[in-house]
Amino acid sequence: MRSLITGGAGFIGSHLAEVLLERGDEVYVIDDLSTGSILNIEHLKTNPEFNYTIDSVMNYPVIAELVDRCDVIFHLAAAVGVNLIIEDPVRTISTNIRGTEIVLELSVKKHKKVVLASTSEVYGKTPKVPFCEGDDLVLGPTNMGRWSYACSKAIDEFLAIAWWKQYSLPVVIVRLFNTVGPRQTGRYGMVIPRLIEQALAGEPITVYGSGEQSRSFAYVKDIVDAIVKLSEAERAVGEIFNLGSDEEITIGELARRVKEAAGSDSEIVNISYDEAYEEGFEDVLRRVPDISKAREYIGFEPKVKLAGILRKTVEYMRE
Numbered sequence: 001m002r003s004l005i006t007g008g009a010g011f012i013g014s015h016l017a018e019v020l021l022e023r024g025d026e027v028y029v030i031d032d033l034s035t036g037s038i039l040n041i042e043h044l045k046t047n048p049e050f051n052y053t054i055d056s057v058m059n060y061p062v063i064a065e066l067v068d069r070c071d072v073i074f075h076l077a078a079a080v081g082v083n084l085i086i087e088d089p090v091r092t093i094s095t096n097i098r099g100t101e102i103v104l105e106l107s108v109k110k111h112k113k114v115v116l117a118s119t120s121e122v123y124g125k126t127p128k129v130p131f132c133e134g135d136d137l138v139l140g141p142t143n144m145g146r147w148s149y150a151c152s153k154a155i156d157e158f159l160a161i162a163w164w165k166q167y168s169l170p171v172v173i174v175r176l177f178n179t180v181g182p183r184q185t186g187r188y189g190m191v192i193p194r195l196i197e198q199a200l201a202g203e204p205i206t207v208y209g210s211g212e213q214s215r216s217f218a219y220v221k222d223i224v225d226a227i228v229k230l231s232e233a234e235r236a237v238g239e240i241f242n243l244g245s246d247e248e249i250t251i252g253e254l255a256r257r258v259k260e261a262a263g264s265d266s267e268i269v270n271i272s273y274d275e276a277y278e279e280g281f282e283d284v285l286r287r288v289p290d291i292s293k294a295r296e297y298i299g300f301e302p303k304v305k306l307a308g309i310l311r312k313t314v315e316y317m318r319e
């Protein structure tokens, strides 16, 4: 197989590239290094089956050539991270929508399969937990930057489904929940690398809001393995899948576990959302996936639990 990964120098994309190379694929990566990094793919450059292009997913002729060359497209390129989204909503919306339009449009011409990476953020602040793929999406007002990300990714999903229904483009949509592991940076907001960095530096560990909000964290390798399996499953075409862990933890408790895993003396401090993000910022209070659909289709089971995730990530960040 020849596989294209848009956003392949990102945290998840670079892990996906590794797994596809192990499968024996010829792998093509395109990334504009906006939130990705050349360091993420440095170790892959010597592999003759690995090819990369530093360019934007919005560069139509470049994407056209890459889509032409490949059998399957993993579309991961997107503006991500709560910090970035709030600071630059224009870029978030245009990268996420225009980039996906280009990938889908070109893939349909050549009848290539597309795996679209979406996000648990599309569920927004729905109070119903756990989240199922068929649930309603509950988003906040349009003057709150945060929701532009959810909305742009929901449009991506609508587009993918529309191309499938109207033009039989084979698409698989994966809604990724909080995913963690080596090479993830805390620079764009992601909580675990941020807190570990603070703990290792002996700086205050920052818990936003009351710390009673919860998330569930999956290990990146479990997630990329599932993405590959779904791309191979014939009956997954035209379907949406939650991928993540269902081991729920409050952020307050997470901070205590990070402190312990890092053997740190840092104090844990609470910071208001207004101070951390923007005035009127609304957080998602609970976020847990129902993963029974992925379990049924591909036997998905997140193997690495939170304790293992923290141990591996602390080890990596210490190095």
Ligand code: UDP
Binding pocket: 082, 121, 178, 189, 190, 191, 192, 194, 195, 206, 207, 208, 209, 213, 215, 251, 283, 284
């Ligand atoms: N968070 C925190 N301290 C930080 C960064 C994030 O308490 O330094 C909180 C954030 O407010 C949210 C949770 O951790 O409730 C997860 O944040 P992240 O940005 O990693 O992902 P989200 O699930 O919000 O997209």
